[in-house]
Each structure stands twice: as structure tokens, then as C-alpha cells.
Amino acid sequence: MNMRRPLTMLLLSCTLVLLPQIGAAASCPPYWNGNPHITLAAEYAGTGYYVDNTSVIYEFYSPSYYRLAATIFSHRITPSEFYFRPVTEYFDYYVDSHKIYKVNRNGSRRGPLLNGKSAGDSLDLAVAKSIWKAAYKQAW
Numbered sequence: 363m364n365m366r367r368p369l370t371m372l373l374l375s376c377t378l379v380l381l382p383q384i385g386a387a388a389s390c391p392p393y394w395n396g397n398p399h400i401t402l403a404a405e406y407a408g409t410g411y412y413v414d415n416t417s418v419i420y421e422f423y424s425p426s427y428y429r430l431a432a433t434i435f436s437h438r439i440t441p442s443e444f445y446f447r448p449v450t451e452y453f454d455y456y457v458d459s460h461k462i463y464k465v466n467r468n469g470s471r472r473g474p475l476l477n478g479k480s481a482g483d484s485l486d487l488a489v490a491k492s493i494w495k496a497a498y499k500q501a502w
Contacts, residue, residue, distance in 0.1 A: 389405075390410030394435060394437065400413070400414050401413055404489060409436050409438040410436070411437075411485065413493055414432060414434075414448075418430060418432045418497045419432070421452060426456065426457040426458040427455070428454070428457070429452060430455065430497050431452045431453075432450070432496065433448050434448070434449055434451045435448050451486075452465035453489075453490040453493060454473075455502070461474035462474060472486075475487040475490060490502070
């Protein structure tokens with residue numbers, strides 16, 4: 363009988379800790395405000411990263427090298443804050459080597475982007491793949 367109470371308390375504590383995380387995991391809908399042209403590319407730390415598929419532009423086109431850009435919206439809602447911030451992101455795609463690089467505002471590049479290398483790489487890779495899919499109607 364004495365072991366039942368500590369186990370019950372442990373179970374209750376775990377439930378209270380995990381419930382907010384479970385609720386946060388499903389917080390970002392697949393489309394921004396139901397608009398099928400603004401799609402969720404990734405979600406990280408309670409923030410959804412959306413690609414405006416109508417904003418995709420071709421900066422450079424020379425098969426097997428492409429530079430694409432698009433407007434990305436980051437959206438976060440918490441009890442204490444709300445933000446919705448658009449930025450333009452640029453990516454270089456090398457089809458022959460199947461590599462993607464992020465192009466920074468100063469023209470420098472970071473990459474190749476690898477899934478799992480870092481949270482930033484995984485997030486940028488998901489966004490880059492979503493832009494590619496919007497531009498060419500096929501998965502990277």
C-alpha cells in the first residue's frame with residue numbers, strides 16, 4: 363500500500379509535465395489561415411515556418427544549378443506573445459550533387475545543409491525543400 367502513493371504521485375507529475383508539450387506539438391496548422399498557398403514547412407520550438415508559395419522567384423536558372431527565393435513567415439503564439447514576421451530567404455540548389463546551400467543577405471553561403479546536423483540546418487533544409495516543391499511541383 364505504501365508504494366501505491368509514490369507511484370501515483372510520479373504518474374501525476376509526469377502527466378502534468380507532458381500535457382503542455384503534447385498540446386504545443388500540434389499547434390501549427392498545415393496552412394496559414396487556411397490559405398493553401400501559404401504552407402507549413404517546419405515547426406521548431408513552438409514556432410511555425412510557412413512558405414508563401416506565390417512569392418517564389420528564380421534568382422538563377424542554369425540546370426543543374428538553381429537559386430530560388432521566397433517569403434517565409436515565422437509565426438508563434440504563446441500566452442504572452444504573438445508575432446508574425448515575413449523575411450525573404452535564398453537557397454542554392456545543386457541537382458547533380460543533390461546539395462542545398464542557404465544564401466545569406468551578405469552573399470555568403472552556408473552548407474551544404476544536412477538534416478540532423480543542427481537545428482538550424484534541419485529547419486533551413488525543410489524550408490528549402492518546401493520552396494523547391496512550390497517552384498517545381500516535385501519533392502527535392
